[in-house]
Amino acid sequence: xxxxxxxxxxxxxxxxxxxxxxxxxxxxxxxxxxxxxxxxxxxxxxxxxxxxxxxxxxxxxxxxxxxxxxxxxxxxxxxxxxxxxxxxxxxxxxxxxxxxxxxxxxxxxxxxxxxxxxxxxxxxxxxxxxxxxxxxxxxxxxxxxxxxxxxxxxxxxxxxxxxxxxxxxxxxxxxxxxxxxxxxxxxxxxxxxxxxxxxxxxxxxxxxxxxxxxxxxxxxxxxxxxxxxxxxxxxxxxxxxxxxxxxxxxxxxxxxxxxxxxxxxxxxxxxxxxxxxxxxxxxxxxxxxxxxxxxxxxxxxxxxxxx
Numbered sequence: 355x356x357x358x359x360x361x362x363x364x365x366x367x368x369x370x371x372x373x374x375x376x377x378x379x380x381x382x383x384x385x386x387x388x389x390x391x392x393x394x395x396x397x398x399x400x401x402x403x404x405x406x407x408x409x410x411x412x413x414x415x416x417x418x419x420x421x422x423x424x425x426x427x428x429x430x431x432x433x434x435x436x437x438x439x440x441x442x443x444x445x446x447x448x449x450x451x452x453x454x455x456x457x458x459x460x461x462x463x464x465x466x467x468x469x470x471x472x473x474x475x476x477x478x479x480x481x482x483x484x485x486x487x488x489x490x491x492x493x494x495x496x497x498x499x500x501x502x503x504x505x506x507x508x509x510x511x512x513x514x515x516x517x518x519x520x521x522x523x524x525x526x527x528x529x530x531x532x533x534x535x536x537x538x539x540x541x542x543x544x545x546x547x548x549x550x551x552x553x554x555x556x557x558x559x560x561x562x563x564x565x566x567x568x569x570x571x572x573x574x575x576x577x578x579x580x581x582x583x584x585x586x587x588x589x590x591x592x593x594x595x596x597x598x599x600x601x602x603x604x605x606x607x608x609x610x611x612x613x614x615x616x617x618x619x620x621x622x623x624x625x626x627x628x629x630x631x632x633x634x635x636x637x638x639x640x641x642x643x644x645x646x647x648x649x650x651x652x653x654x655x656x657x658x659x660x661x
Contacts, residue, residue, distance in 0.1 A: 357417050359481035361509070363516035364412040371397060371414070372404035378560055379416070380545065389416060411517075413509065426482055427456045432468035437639050442507040442632050443500055444473065447641040450496040450618050455484045460493075469501060476501070477508035488512055489522075489585060494604075496644050497524065497623020510631030515585060520628040524580045524590055525569070525643065525659065527620035527650060528599040529608060532576055536567040539593040543586040552606060553588045555596045562586040564593040572654040575602060590621060602650070614650035622647055624661055 360379065368374035372390070376383040386395065386404070393401040394417040397408070408414070435447040446465065453460040456467070469476055469486050476486030479502070486501040488511045502508035514520035544559030546552040563583035570577040576599070580590055591607045594600055600608025603619040614620075627638040640661035643651075648658050 357419055357481065358483060359479065360416040360418060361479050361512055362414045362416075363513045364408050364410055364414060365516050366408075367410055368408040370404060371395070371402055371406040371408050374408045375414070375416070377558075381416075381418075386416075389418065394418065411513070427464065427466045427470060427485075428462070429471035430462060430467035431471050432463065434465075434468050434472055435641075436472070437498065437641065438637075442503055442630070443511070444469075444503065445498060445500050445626065445639050447498055448491050448496060450494055450644060450646075453493045454490045454499075455487055457483075473501075473503060475503050477503060477505050479505045479508040479512070489515055491623055492588060492591070492621075494618040495524075495621045495623065496641075496647075497621075498522075498626040498639055498641050499623070500626060500628060507631045511628060514628050518583055521626070522582045522585070522623055523625035524582070524621060524623050525647075526578050526580055526590065526594070526622070527575050527602045527614075527647075527654075528578055528594050529575060529602060530599045531571055531573060532566075532568060532578075532599060534568075536565075539564045539566070539597055541593065541596055543589060543592055553586070553592050555592060560584075560586055562589050562593065564590055566594075569659070570656050572656060575654055577651065577656060591619070614653045615646055616650050617646045620647055620650055624659075 372383050372386050375386045389395050390404050396415040397406055398413055436444055437447050438445040453464045456464050480487050488500055488502050488508055491497055491499055502511055540563045541555045542559035543553050543562040544556040546554040565581045567579045568576055569579050591601055591604055595607040601619050601621050603616040622643055625640050630637055651658055
């Protein structure tokens with residue numbers, strides 16, 4: 355049986371670690387308490403009890419047994435768009451349609467399979483099925499993500515995402531004409547109550563904050579610049595649907611029409627900024643819009659942004 359390692363950097367102070375993890379993972383409090391009894395939850399390098407206090411910046415690791423033996427990824431010769439690379443990390447422009455790491459239903463052909471073929475070493479912090487993966491992008495979302503080649507880099511980058519000092523900016527086309535020129539959606543996100551494959555705004559979800567700004571209006575659609583303050587699963591897609599302006603082409607949270615020549619949803623992570631863990635240098639990378647996104651803008655009569 356394999357084990358998945360989950361790394362969290364505490365974003366708040368909380369009196370009990372079981373309560374913190376129940377609010378910030380998909381596991382129930384009883385499941386977490388069992389993991390702690392088995393010594394599978396480590397706080398700042400030491401196994402802990404359910405009553406342990408969590409402080410801002412604490413490093414928490416969960417070692418979760420996995421039943422799926424066939425998910426260990428193998429190297430595959432899959433083309434990668436490597437925007438930047440050094441001894442510690444790499445920045446990848448992930449294409450739409452590529453899954454980030456193996457999971458049931460997607461055992462191969464993932465970004466991880468491609469990374470294992472391309473790079474000699476990757477961080478092990480994320481576990482055996484997610485080597486090098488610091489953060490994720492949806493299968494049908496294109497754009498930039500940073501990959502760690504060692505555990506030092508992985509933990510430092512994860513800390514930046516937890517502290518909101520690493521920044522991700524997206525561009526998307528949404529349905530409708532937003533009344534304001536900019537705004538913020540601050541609404542917690544958790545698993546949908548009846549469809550466990552979907553996320554939703556829920557009272558007991560994790561805090562999620564999305565900032566948006568109008569770039570161009572087309573009457574029935576709007577081009578937005580969106581920045582993430584937090585990084586929840588499907589966050590932009592859920593928040594845009596929540597304010598009644600779902601992303602064009604999003605078959606899960608919105609309507610697929612009009613397609614506008616799109617191959618999936620009109621959502622692209624075009625800018626990524628972080629501090630290099632080794633050098634301390636602030637690094638910013640950009641990725642041009644994919645061709646189908648450009649086609650959609652052209653059909654709407656819009657301009658093609660140049661980064």
